[in-house]
Amino acid sequence: MTQDYQSLRKHFAQIAHFEHFSALGDWDQATMMPMGGSEGRSDAMATLAGHIHAMRTAPWLMDAIAAAADETLSLAEQANLREMKRQCLEATAVPQALVEAKTKAAYQCENAWRSQRKDNDWQGFKPNLEAVMALVREEAAHRAAATGLAPYDTLLDKFEPGMTAAKIESTFAQVRQFLPGLIQEVCSRQANEQQATIEGPFDIQAQEAIGREIMQILGFDFEQGRLDVSSHPFCGGVPGDVRLTTRYRDDDFTGALLGIIHETGHARYEQGLPLSLRGQPAGAARSMGVHESQSLFFEMQLGASQAFVELITPNINRHLKRDFSPAQLIHQATRVKPGLIRVDADEVTYPCHILLRFEAEKALVDGSLSVADLPDFWSAQMQQLLGINTDGDYRNGCMQDIHWTLGELGYFPSYTLGAMYAAQLRFAMEASLGPLDGLIANRQLEKVFAWLDTHIWSQGSLLETDALISAATGEPLNARFLERHLRQRYLGE
Amino acid sequence: MTQDYQSLRKHFAQIAHFEHFSALGDWDQATMMPMGGSEGRSDAMATLAGHIHAMRTAPWLMDAIAAAADETLSLAEQANLREMKRQCLEATAVPQALVEAKTKAAYQCENAWRSQRKDNDWQGFKPNLEAVMALVREEAAHRAAATGLAPYDTLLDKFEPGMTAAKIESTFAQVRQFLPGLIQEVCSRQANEQQATIEGPFDIQAQEAIGREIMQILGFDFEQGRLDVSSHPFCGGVPGDVRLTTRYRDDDFTGALLGIIHETGHARYEQGLPLSLRGQPAGAARSMGVHESQSLFFEMQLGASQAFVELITPNINRHLKRDFSPAQLIHQATRVKPGLIRVDADEVTYPCHILLRFEAEKALVDGSLSVADLPDFWSAQMQQLLGINTDGDYRNGCMQDIHWTLGELGYFPSYTLGAMYAAQLRFAMEASLGPLDGLIANRQLEKVFAWLDTHIWSQGSLLETDALISAATGEPLNARFLERHLRQRYLGE
Numbered sequence: 001m002t003q004d005y006q007s008l009r010k011h012f013a014q015i016a017h018f019e020h021f022s023a024l025g026d027w028d029q030a031t032m033m034p035m036g037g038s039e040g041r042s043d044a045m046a047t048l049a050g051h052i053h054a055m056r057t058a059p060w061l062m063d064a065i066a067a068a069a070d071e072t073l074s075l076a077e078q079a080n081l082r083e084m085k086r087q088c089l090e091a092t093a094v095p096q097a098l099v100e101a102k103t104k105a106a107y108q109c110e111n112a113w114r115s116q117r118k119d120n121d122w123q124g125f126k127p128n129l130e131a132v133m134a135l136v137r138e139e140a141a142h143r144a145a146a147t148g149l150a151p152y153d154t155l156l157d158k159f160e161p162g163m164t165a166a167k168i169e170s171t172f173a174q175v176r177q178f179l180p181g182l183i184q185e186v187c188s189r190q191a192n193e194q195q196a197t198i199e200g201p202f203d204i205q206a207q208e209a210i211g212r213e214i215m216q217i218l219g220f221d222f223e224q225g226r227l228d229v230s231s232h233p234f235c236g237g238v239p240g241d242v243r244l245t246t247r248y249r250d251d252d253f254t255g256a257l258l259g260i261i262h263e264t265g266h267a268r269y270e271q272g273l274p275l276s277l278r279g280q281p282a283g284a285a286r287s288m289g290v291h292e293s294q295s296l297f298f299e300m301q302l303g304a305s306q307a308f309v310e311l312i313t314p315n316i317n318r319h320l321k322r323d324f325s326p327a328q329l330i331h332q333a334t335r336v337k338p339g340l341i342r343v344d345a346d347e348v349t350y351p352c353h354i355l356l357r358f359e360a361e362k363a364l365v366d367g368s369l370s371v372a373d374l375p376d377f378w379s380a381q382m383q384q385l386l387g388i389n390t391d392g393d394y395r396n397g398c399m400q401d402i403h404w405t406l407g408e409l410g411y412f413p414s415y416t417l418g419a420m421y422a423a424q425l426r427f428a429m430e431a432s433l434g435p436l437d438g439l440i441a442n443r444q445l446e447k448v449f450a451w452l453d454t455h456i457w458s459q460g461s462l463l464e465t466d467a468l469i470s471a472a473t474g475e476p477l478n479a480r481f482l483e484r485h486l487r488q489r490y491l492g493e
Numbered sequence: 494m495t496q497d498y499q500s501l502r503k504h505f506a507q508i509a510h511f512e513h514f515s516a517l518g519d520w521d522q523a524t525m526m527p528m529g530g531s532e533g534r535s536d537a538m539a540t541l542a543g544h545i546h547a548m549r550t551a552p553w554l555m556d557a558i559a560a561a562a563d564e565t566l567s568l569a570e571q572a573n574l575r576e577m578k579r580q581c582l583e584a585t586a587v588p589q590a591l592v593e594a595k596t597k598a599a600y601q602c603e604n605a606w607r608s609q610r611k612d613n614d615w616q617g618f619k620p621n622l623e624a625v626m627a628l629v630r631e632e633a634a635h636r637a638a639a640t641g642l643a644p645y646d647t648l649l650d651k652f653e654p655g656m657t658a659a660k661i662e663s664t665f666a667q668v669r670q671f672l673p674g675l676i677q678e679v680c681s682r683q684a685n686e687q688q689a690t691i692e693g694p695f696d697i698q699a700q701e702a703i704g705r706e707i708m709q710i711l712g713f714d715f716e717q718g719r720l721d722v723s724s725h726p727f728c729g730g731v732p733g734d735v736r737l738t739t740r741y742r743d744d745d746f747t748g749a750l751l752g753i754i755h756e757t758g759h760a761r762y763e764q765g766l767p768l769s770l771r772g773q774p775a776g777a778a779r780s781m782g783v784h785e786s787q788s789l790f791f792e793m794q795l796g797a798s799q800a801f802v803e804l805i806t807p808n809i810n811r812h813l814k815r816d817f818s819p820a821q822l823i824h825q826a827t828r829v830k831p832g833l834i835r836v837d838a839d840e841v842t843y844p845c846h847i848l849l850r851f852e853a854e855k856a857l858v859d860g861s862l863s864v865a866d867l868p869d870f871w872s873a874q875m876q877q878l879l880g881i882n883t884d885g886d887y888r889n890g891c892m893q894d895i896h897w898t899l900g901e902l903g904y905f906p907s908y909t910l911g912a913m914y915a916a917q918l919r920f921a922m923e924a925s926l927g928p929l930d931g932l933i934a935n936r937q938l939e940k941v942f943a944w945l946d947t948h949i950w951s952q953g954s955l956l957e958t959d960a961l962i963s964a965a966t967g968e969p970l971n972a973r974f975l976e977r978h979l980r981q982r983y984l985g986e
Contacts, residue, residue, distance in 0.1 A: 014540050016537075017536055017537040017539075017540035017541065018537075018540070018541070020533060020534070020536075020537035021514040021517070021518065021537060021541065024514070024517060024518065024521060025514065025517065028517060028521065032525070032719065033734060034715065034716050034717060034718060034719060034734055035716045035717075036714065036716045036717030036718070036733045036734055037717070037730075037731070037733055037734030039733065040513060040731050040732070040733045040734060040771075040772075041513070041734070043510060043513075043772075044509075044510040044511075044513035044514060046510075047507050047510035047511070048510065048511070048514065051544075221529065222527065223527050223528045223529045224527060224528075224529030224530070225527060225529070226525065226527060237530075238530070238533050239533070240529045240530055240532065240533045241526060241527055241529055241530030241533060241534070278533075279533075279536075
C-alpha cells in the first residue's frame with residue numbers, strides 16, 4: 001500500500017494547480033495587464049500565495065512524508081518524496097512573522113531603491129539595506145537550525161539544492177585564477193579586429209518575425225507556448241504552456257534576438273520536463289543553475305557560435321532587408337569589454353561580476369562585511385577583477401541589482417554555475433555526437449536537443465544536481481570546461 | 494461590534510481573490526492560451542472552482558450570517574449581508590453529488606452536441622438532453638425545498654434574483670400581443686427602402702482601430718481594461734481590469750463594431766461598480782438582465798441610433814478609406830428580417846426567440862413538455878411568432894443554442910428583460926436629460942453615462958432589481974417602453 005504517498009501526491013498536484021494561477025498572474029501582469037489592474041491583482045496574488053504556503057505547511061504533511069518513506073515506492077516516487085520533504089522544510093523553517101517582516105522590509109527597500117539608485121543616494125539606501133540584511137541573517141539562522149546546514153548554504157539551497165559555499169569556492173577559485181588574464185588577452189586580440197558597425201533602425205515586426213523563425217529552428221513548440229513582449233524578459237507559464245518574453249529596441253536587434261534564444265533554452269527545458277511527473281515536485285526543473293545552463297547553452301554554446309550565426313544570417317537579412325555577413329554578426333555577438341554593469345556584460349567578463357557578488361554575499365551573511373563597508377569592498381574587487389574603479393559610483397556599483405533589495409541572497413552564483421554547466425554539457429555532448437558546429441552546419445540540431453532531453457530535460461528533479469551533472473558528463477561541476485570554451489571561442493585555442 | 498460581519502466581509506473578499514483567477518483563466522483561455530495548455534488549465538480551473546465552492550459552503554457561514562444580522566449594520570452592510578446569504582444558499586441548496594452528476598451529463602451533452610448539431614442528429618441528441626433535463630428538474634426540486642420558491646423560479650433566481658415566472662409571464666404576454674403585428678408592419682415598410690449594399694473586404698486592423706476609437710467615445714478607460722479577439726465575444730476580467738473581446742470578419746464590419754459597442758456597455762457597468770464594495774457580494778453587478786440592459790443600452794439605444802451613427806461615420810470612413818453615408822450605415826444596422834437563429838436576430842424579432850424559449854423552459858421543468866415533444870413545440874411557436882416553419886430542421890431549431898446542453902435553464906429571459914430595462918431606462922433618462930439624439934448630437938454623452946452611473950452602475954447590488962429599476966425609472970419593469978422604442982425607431986411613430 002502507498003496510501004500516504006498517494007495522499008501526498010494528490011496534495012502536491014493541488015498545490016501545482018494553484019501555482020498554475022500564480023504563474024498565469026505573473027505572466028499576465030508583465031505582458032497584458034492594464035495599470036488599473038495592479039491593486040486587484042496584487043491583493044489576489046497575496047491571498048493565493050498565502051493559500052499555497054498554508055498547503056505546503058499543512059500540519060499533517062511531515063508525518064505523512066515520514067510514513068510514506070516506509071511504503072514500497074519506485075525510484076521516481078522516492079525522488080518525489082525527497083523533493084516534497086525539501087519543499088515542506090523550506091516552507092516551515094522560517095516563522096511566519098519573520099517571513100512577513102522580511103517581505104515588508106524588502107518591499108520598502110526595493111521601492112525606495114528605484115529612485116535612490118537613479119540619484120546615486122547611498123546614504124539613503126544604506127539603512128534600508130541594513131534592515132533587509134539583518135532579517136536575511138535571521139532567516140539564515142532559522143534555516144540553519146532546521147537543516148543543520150551553514151547559514152549561507154541554506155540560502156544557496158533555496159535556489160541550488162545541495163550546493164554549498166565550499167563547493168562554489170573551490171570552483172570559483174579556478175575562475176578567479178584564469179579569468180582576469182584571459183580577459184586581457186581577449187581584449188588586446190579584439191583591439192585589432194575591424195568590422196563595419198551594424199546600425200539601425202530595425203523594424204520591430206521584422207525582429208519579431210526573425211525571433212519566431214529562430215524559435216522554430218530551436219524546436220520551440222508554439223502549440224505549447226507563446227512569445228510576447230515585457231519590459232524585463234523572462235520565461236514563465238507552466239509546462240504545456242510555456243510563455244517567454246523579450247523586449248525590442250529599434251536601434252539594435254541582437255539584444256532581443258539573443259534574449260529570445262536564451263529564453264527558448266529555458267522554455268525547452270520546461271516543455272521537456274517529464275509528463276508522468278507533471279505537477280509533482282520531482283517533475284520540476286532541477287535548480288536555478290541547471291535552468292540557467294539550458295538558457296546559456298542555447299544563447300552561448302549554440303546562439304553565439306559561428307555555425308549557428310551562419311545558419312540564421314539569411315533569416316535576419318530577409319526580414320530586415322539588409323545584407324549582413326555572418327562575420328559581422330559574430331563580431332557583434334562576441335565583443336568583449338569590461339564594464340560596470342552585470343546585466344550588460346558579455347560572456348567573458350560576466351563571471352567576474354558573480355565572483356564579486358558571491359564573496360560579498362557570504363561576508364554579509366556571516367557578518368564579516370558590514371553594509372557600510374560594501375562600497376569599498378565592491379570597488380576593490382572591481383579593480384582586481386576587471387580593472388575598473390567604482391569609487392563613489394554607487395548607482396553603477398553595489399546599488400545596481402534588485403536581488404539584495406528583495407533579500408534574495410544566494411541567487412547570484414546560479415548565473416555562473418549555469419555558464420559552467422552549459423560548457424561542461426557541451427563538451428560531454430561533443431564527445432558523444434561530434435563537434436557542435438558540425439551538427440549545426442549539417443542541420444542536425446534535433447540530435448543536440450535529443451541529447452539535452454535525455455540527460456537534463458526528461459530528468460526533472462529525479463536526481464540531485466551533482467548526480468544529474470555526473471550522469472550527463474561523467475564528473476561533477478568542473479570549471480575547466482568554461483575556460484576551455486572561452487579560450488576556444490575567443491582566443492582560437 | 495460587528496465582528497461576525499467583519500469576518501464574513503474578510504471571507505468574501507478572499508473568495509473574490511480566488512474568483513479573480515477564475516476570471517483571468519477564462520479570459521486567457523479564450524484569447525491567449527495555446528492548445529497545449531488545455532489540460533493543465535482545465536485541471537487547475539476544476540481545483541479552483543472546488544476551492545471557491547468550499548469557501549461558499551463553509552459550515553460556519555450560515556451561523557455567522559445569522560449572528561451578523563443582529564449587529565448594528567449600515568444599509569450597505571445590510572445589503573451585503575443579504576447578498577452573502579443568497580450566495581451561500583445558492584451554493585448549499587444542491588447536494589454535491591448532484592452538482593457533479595449534472596456537470597458530467599452537461600459535459601457529455603455539450604460535447605456530443607457540437608457534432609450532432611452539424612449533422613442535424615436529433616435522435617442522437619435527444620437522450621443526452623433528456624439526461625440533462627432530468628438532473629435540472631432534480632436541481633430545481635432541491636432549490637425549491639431550500640428556498641420555498643417554485644422550481645422554475647429557483648432557476649431564474651440564479652441569474653435574475655427575485656424574478657418569477659409569473660412576473661415574466663405578465664410582461665411577456667404584452668410583448669406577445671404587440672410584437673408579431675409590429676414585425677409585419679416593419680417588414681412591409683422596409684420592403685420599399687432602397688440603399689446601396691455595403692460590400693467588403695474590410696481590413697481587420699482598420700476595424701480594430703475604429704472599435705478602439707468608438708470605445709473611447711463611449712468612455713471606456715483603457716487603463717482599466719483591454720480589447721482582444723476571441724471566437725465568442727464576451728466581457729470578462731474584473732472591475733479595475735475589464736477585458737472585452739470581439740471577432741472580425743473581412744466581409745462585414747458592422748457585426749464586430751456593434752459587438753464592441755455591446756460589450757463596452759457590459760464593461761462600463763463593471764468599471765463603474767462601487768469601489769467601496771469591490772470584491773463584496775453587494776458590490777457586484779445586480780443580475781444578468783440588468784447587465785444585458787447596459788450592453789443593449791449601448792448597442793441599441795445608443796449604437797443603432799441615427800445620431801450616434803452620424804457621430805461615428807467619419808471614424809468608419811477614415812479607417813476603411815470609404816465614403817459611406819450615415820443613412821447607408823443606419824439602414825444596415827436596422828434591417829429587420831424574421832429568421833431561424835436567435836444570435837443572428839435583429840432587435841425587433843429577437844424577443845420572439847426568447848418568448849419561445851421561456852415557454853419551453855417552464856414546461857420542460859414542470860414536466861408538461863417532454864424533450865421528445867420539443868421539436869413540434871418549437872415549430873408551432875416559430876410559426877405563430879415569426880411565421881417560419883422549422884419542421885425537421887433541428888439544427889436551426891431546438892438544437893441551435895448551447896444553454897440547455899449545459900443545463901442552464903432560466904438564463905434566456907435575461908436577454909429580453911435586458912432589452913426591456915434598456916428601453917425603460919432610456920425613456921426615464923430622456924424625461925430628465927432631454928432626447929438622447931440631442932445629447933449625442935451635442936457631444937454630451939458624458940451626461941448619459943453619468944445618469945447610468947448614478948442610477949445603475951454605482952448601485953452594484955445594494956438594491957434588489959425591482960427597487961433598482963423603480964428608483965431609476967419610477968416604476969418596475971414595464972414592457973410598453975420596449976414597444977414605444979421599437980415603434981419610434983422602426984415605424985417613425
